[in-house]
Amino acid sequence: MQKLLTTRNADMMKRLHSFLQRRGVPVTVSEHGNQLELWLVQSSYSALAKDLIAEFKADPEGAEAELSTSSATTAPRKNASLLQQILQQAGIVTIIYAVLVSLVFIALNTQLAMPLFENLRISDTFSDLPWQQPWRFLTPTLLHFSILHFLFNVFWWWYLGGRFERTYGSVYLLIALFSCAVFSNVMQFMVSGPYFGGLSGVVYGLFGIAVVVAWQRPRHPLYLPIGLIGFMLVWLLLGYTDLLWVNVANTAHSAGLIAGLVLGIAIRIIEHINKTKTAHGS
Structure with missing residues (x-):
């Protein structure tokens, strides 16, 4: 700041x-x-x-x-130019990762589905984390198994990730992506094993960041309306019930949200330190 x-x-x-x-x-x-x-x-x-x-x-x-x-x-x-307007809402990292998720989703609906899933899921076993293949800590975020799952996550990645990247820069978005993805994937793996996927943990991480950094700051670019915050929290809670028609990686959602809240607090602290230094310097 x-x-x-x-x-x-x-x-x-x-x-x-x-x-x-x-x-x-x-x-x-x-x-x-x-x-x-x-x-x-x-x-x-x-x-x-x-x-x-x-x-x-x-x-x-x-x-x-x-x-x-x-x-x-x-x-x-x-x-x-609707496409141009949409692209203006995101940065390079947001765009590249959305494209990767889209390509993987398309491939999962072809004959490449099984080998692709075997190479992108977090682990080959139910007991070992992939220390020898570290990309597996991240790549489950590329896996989506239904059109609704895919559209939901890409939309929120674009909406939240795009705003975050345009406000704080690509490096901060990469840090958020890796931190929320690794933490949410590991927590979900420890609860349910390696058969899961999706970007939802990262989406809830970005949601958590937005809530913290824009709290009581309605002019902030990441400010979210109360109704939107309520929707995301209700959706999170519904995942722990039998009311939804899909299987939900609830642990990944909750872990991603926790990681995002921590990152949001860290960003607020950094902003406060920079603001204090600037005030003292002036």
Whole structure:
């Protein structure tokens, strides 16, 4: 997190915050005493943010008018390219892993299904973790056994993973992917053995991260509505009942959520440390 601006002018801060967000810059606003502070969420946008703030300060009305004109001019093109809009919601890691999951799902519906499953499941036995084949700690996340299972997980991976990557960067998403996948897969293996698969543990990990990092921060890019949080938790609890029509890897879901909550707390601590350093430096 990087502090960009401090002001008491609430109207100006509201307009500037809106202007930067509409230009794709991930920013958030916090209160400190009687001051409003504008914070940059992802440091890679620092140069762009400073240029846009200077542009806005020089001529607020002109900057907003130019943005409105630009938006109106490009609207037909955006409406005509739904694929482009969808791709803009994700980063490179989100896209690549979604493609991998999709290719594996297609292959699992061909004659390659059995050898592919044997090479991607977590272990060849019910008693040994794959220390000699470490990719198996991750690859169960590529396995999906029904169209609903596949669509559910890819959608939430794109929605949560895409937002997370665009806010915090590809490295953070890779850390979240590996951490949540390994922990959820190992926990599920210890409970049920090697015959399971799915990206749900990672999805619930990203959900946990989003809940923590955006808690009481409604302007945060990862902020989730209460209704959406409720849906994810209800779905998690339903998995422990006999009400669902599918078999659910409940342990993987819960373990992924726990891993995500821990990662979310770690991110909040890192943000607080960086914010404190910036405040002291200024």
